[in-house]
Amino acid sequence: MTEKEISKQTKHKTPSDKASLAAKPESKLEEIQAKHERKTILMQGNEAVAYGALDAGVNFFAGYPITPSTEIAEILAAELPKRNGVFVQMEDELASICTIIGASLAGAKALTATSGPGFSLMQEGIGFAKITETPCVVVDVQRVGPSTGMPTSPAQGDMMQSKWGSHGDSPAIVLYPDSVKESYELTIRAVNLSEKYRTCVILLLDEVIAHMREAVCLPDIANVKIINRIKPTVPPQWYKHYDENQKYLSPLASFGEGYRFHVTGLTHDSHGFPTNKPGEAAEMMERLRKKISYNIRDLVQIESYQMEDAKIAIFAAGISSRAAKAAIASARAEGIKVGLLRPLTIWPFPDDAVRKMLRNVDTVIVPELNQGQLIHEVERLTKGKSDGGLIPINKVSSELITPNEILNKIKEVC
């Protein structure tokens, strides 16, 4: 994408000037504070994502609304223009992902929201964001698939797609909330991580959490931690578009700031120009890998719930973990020692936490609204241990796994 194309894309939407696209958190804070009284209110998961995006400094949304993610676009369509942001309804999801990448290269904090069918279409663009190390966030509110599936029903079928959906070897950062409040928090975290690691971060939501309403009191905007991309400190003639520091993170200039750089989906050198040299190709791929794997402690978040004395562990994300907590309450009332390990970051996978769990318990139950996805990651880590202790609960009927179904499984194994 050339500079000209990008300025063309954004010009008719922001007649003022391109600089207005750049994130300006200071001026935004007051506006939001005035608009958004921070008291306990009933809020929907999708609403929480939209307000999380705004609080994180997102000032550009391009998308193609789709159930069950529509409210995110709906709210941002109303709110972004009020805050000098840009909302563009695109012709499809291919254009949506490409447009947020372009906006990000022009300095915006950009996000899109979709569901399974659109997420599939975005995969090529997600790979482009990863190889060009362009910050952006894709929200995927999962629904029953494959294909158009069941638009209004919950499933957790995109766990593997969120990591492996785009071709080629590329590490992923994928966050997974379990409540309305956490949808807000992890949206901010997704935007922050995308800026810090210069990559496409994916927020996976369950339909039922996206549409659920809960009583939520959002934090004071002044307490929201915002991370902005590292800007280059060198003069334009010395700028390299991929110039990693010790933590494999590189500064990022925006188009229009006087820095000239080349952006291509081809394997490239540190200036961004295509290369066929094995050494340079390896260096680029290593950077993509290492910026995730060397920063795993910063990226991985888990919740360990009543695991201290647990003999049985449940490993579950999103809505399935809430059914698990209800089951744990009933089982504990009967004296059964059971706990929950819940990944808030599903990619990179929390290997260390899962290994620790496997050391301490006899049995692990993995409830998922799919035909078995995360369970294989747990299984990978049981290597060398006698198995028989890894039990799936799967459901793909559009209904949730209930607390009773998990409780019955707990009772079977204890």
Place this chain on the structure above:
Amino acid sequence: MAKTFEVRLSGSGGQGLILAGIILAKAAVLENRKVTQTQSYGPESRGGYSHADVIISDKEIYFPEATNINCLLALTQEACDKFLFDLCENGILIIDTTFVKNLAMVAENTYEIPFTEIAQEKLGSPISTNIMALAFLVKITGIVKESSLKKAIEETVKPAFVDLNLKAMQIGFELAKK
């Protein structure tokens, strides 16, 4: 009253059950209770089947769908047949006899009211049946205060429809007195 109270508002798409669920949940928030509100519906905007669940509690709510229903409102025969057996022991059943003609099981606390007919007759349209039935439910169960419900209605529905819905609410309360 139990510490956790599970309500399911069921019927068909277009009857305003999800809106009623949101209003009940907002009323609970006004009283600083813990609450979750979820829904299940088809892709249709009218017709098809629809329900909203509201769970109100003093402690953290883990699973947000009603699994042991304390109060079931059924505005259609299909909904009544589908969920009647999920009603907990001593659960309260409220049916709209305009559409629910048969009961597969006799629940101990059953209220049979022709909500839709009454709305048509007294308000000239079935459009606020949802609020009338919700007000009835609130009065019978005492799950939230009448004043909280009123406030939640005022905060939620479009200004032009507040009066109509408050009238429907009042009728609901009065029906419950009888």
